[in-house]
Amino acid sequence: MIAKPSTEYSNLSSSKSEQTAYTHQNRKRLWSFIVVCALLIGVVLYSAMTGSLKVGIWQLIQGLWTGNDNQVNVVRDLRLPRIIVAMMAGAALAVAGVLLQAVMKNPLADSGVIGISSGAALVSLIAVTLFPTLYFWMPLFSFFGGALACLMVYGFSWKSGLHPIRLILIGVAVNAIFSGLGQSFNYRGSYAVTSINQVTTSTLAMKKWVDVEIILIYGGIGLILAMLVYSWCNFLALQEKTAKNLGLHVTRTRLLISVIAVILAATATAIAGVIVFIGLLIPHIARQLVGSDHKWLIPFSAVAGALLLLLADTLGRTVLAPNEIPASIIMAVIGGPFLIFLITRSDRIYGR
């Protein structure tokens, strides 16, 4: 036998320090989770109490309990739906981003960037113009639009395997097509346009309990499905042939995860409009905080996405009150610099 180059002692000590690093990583995950959950609760309360109508926390709880307080009833009818919609849309978009990135093996894959959201928006725009009574089925129409965009991205970029750069380029082109079509739809000048404008311009104002119902049902199903397939997402991070030799149906798995991602992105788009960036930003932050194991990544992204979109929406309606800045704009303004900051910082740590 050949002697080992490293001594037993150095092996032992290095494994000990690595184990501490491992528990450190676990603790970091847990704390990240706790902090984000606490922040989310804080922002929910702040958001519910603040605005053109201000209520105290006790007044809010009592009013919600009894239903007698008129001020609180207004908050319940107007502000609460908006808060819930913002949270669900944020969670759905962030998780859709995580799933798409797992499937496409590309950190740039975001439903807003590769055209899924704009495809969903266009088809639901057409659907709502033609059949305004089918409002409850909007996410379904969105789903078809999103699925169409997703199929186009795959279909055109697949060339005996996934090529990350090719895929993003095709995705950007698909996005341009659908958002262009969506905008031209707006310019054809008719009464219908003004009533459905919210679908394309992403404002979370004027959300009702019926919207909450829709996004909770479709979005909830999507989020649960996403959690169920976390281990598949982990296997997809391996090389395709390695995953295949482990017995994974790689194509079927990719397809299923894509469908879940499209459900999530389409639901969020149908109710909250096109919001880019959240599916890019949140998974990136989440990977730094909780690592790339999807068992943690998916739930953490859901909570963090909910927090971010709610925060953006709350800021948007309070900063320049009584005027409102759409959440998607706030997202872009905060998100851009933050993403740059994160990327430059992580280069310093992992840079080679």
Added chain:
Amino acid sequence: MDVNDITFSYDRRIDRLHQVNAQIQPGKITTIIGPNGCGKSTLLHVMSNNAVPRLGQVILDGKTIAQYKPKELARKLAVVHQQNEAPTDLTIEKLVSFGRLPHRTLFSSLQAEDEQAIEWALDCTNLHEKRFSTLDQLSGGEQQRVWIAMALAQRTPILFLDEPTTYLDMYYQLEIMELIDRLNKEHQLTIVMVLHDINQAIRYSHHLIAMKAGAIIASGVPDDMITHDLIRDIYGVEVLVRHDAEAGLHLIPIGVGL
């Protein structure tokens, strides 16, 4: 395992493999050798159902491998590919546990049997002390052992390795070869691998398959098969074939044949 009349092409125009026939003997180490582009990795891909042949079939335990369900095949045959990728922050233990996929359903948690297989795989590859490390903390040789451990955790009777020593320095190359040898001797694994280093192939294999331009041109026991003419024929290299008591059969390359 029998390979029958395999013809394979990537683009349906140029055949990369021409009517390849081979038999893999159970419990032995079989090594495929040949120059770059001769189709040795392609053959390994066809044999592991990663590439579907145009003609012919690969038969494992009386069934063509195309008839196996993916998980069923993954319980019989594990593959270590030449290049591997995984998120660098996953722990070694977690990565090795991926090898249990063919024995689990989507929702089941790790059973005692899974834990045992993982422990065994970590034992064989001497990675116990590294189980909580992450991939980026390991050296190239250790990383290669992680991929082997992941395949071992599948607990298959057959293990394929595609150029397991490429990119490694001499120490790690020998370490991997000795690990493979141990797996064969102590655990009776059937091993099929592709190697570039002919001396390693001769030393560690029971059976060699020599390929050139998509066809098998010689196969057999190393001592009988390796000749000066054969090496010149497949690689175009002039070698001295030496046989001595200490080193056994070995080749000394002396130049490119003209």
